[in-house]
């Protein structure tokens with residue numbers, strides 16, 4: 239019987255909650271920082287990034303996150319970043335990933351929407367060809383930028399409509415950023431066939447998740463860990479099969495939870511809430527999807543069969559068409575059987 243770490247490494251996986259800029263590797267971040275001759279607070283020495291990616295609280299995390307966004311100045315940076323993310327996902331045997339991309343933040347920094355979308359699409363096709371990784375996009379509104387960002391994100395999503403775009407989200411801080419104001423934008427995105435996947439219940443309580451469900455038509459919830467504080471909400475999520483995209487180490491590193499042992503993942507699973515396991519911003523949190531699977535296995539006391547079920551859940555919660563899901567589920571079954 240293979241040990242859990244190597245089982246997870248070889249297991250075909252899907253990732254549903256992982257951010258574009260948040261996935262920039264230390265090498266790429268340092269390379270981009272070096273291009274800007276010290277005009278950025280971001281260290282150009284990869285070995286200094288671990289200290290730079292220490293967050294006092296969520297607001298500080300967003301501040302650091304945006305300092306990395308500032309490094310992405312043109313569509314070549316976007317192409318490089320996205321292709322290298324595909325390489326890293328392929329290295330971890332991630333076959334399919336829905337990457338959360340924030341076009342507003344780059345367009346506002348001078349990259350034309352058309353060039354931005356062409357760059358991510360080029361990289362998506364190259365990653366499929368070179369690494370066997372299927373990438374899809376969630377375009378999210380950076381919540382701290384408010385309705386102007388919502389307007390622009392919707393305009394880009396519907397105006398450019400890159401082939402890989404499958405969903406529409408809302409990221410950034412929740413405190414001071416009530417969800418209901420974004421209803422008109424989510425209504426239009428959903429009417430255009432995009433799936434609704436806002437963040438909610440990461441840094442605020444269950445009421446933000448209720449808002450995301452009732453006002454934004456959420457089909458999945460980014461994080462959603464605050465649901466564990468509301469039995470009725472957990473029962474609702476279980477009954478209506480509304481999955482949470484859980485990112486354990488992210489919640490620890492942004493101080494959303496005090497320690498991994500206090501993470502509510504086990505409470506959510508015990509209540510029958512559908513969950514997938516994700517890395518969110520892996521290099522910034524010093525983690526990887528593989529390490530998140532290992533953390534979930536520890537929190538849920540899973541063996542290899544249980545870990546294979548985590549991968550199956552992510553596929554089932556994904557926006558892959560039925561044939562794509564069937565194929566990936568079959569790959570997982572074949573792998574789990576072979577490792578028996």
Ligand SMILES: O=c1[nH]cnc2c1ncn2[C@@H]1O[C@H](CO)[C@@H](O)[C@H]1O
Pocket residue numbers: 257260300303304338339340343378379380381382409410411437440488518519
């Ligand atoms: O864990 C997270 N929660 C919320 N937003 C996040 C997270 N990780 C990355 N972002 C990103 O932070 C930016 C804020 O402008 C957004 O681009 C959002 O996608």
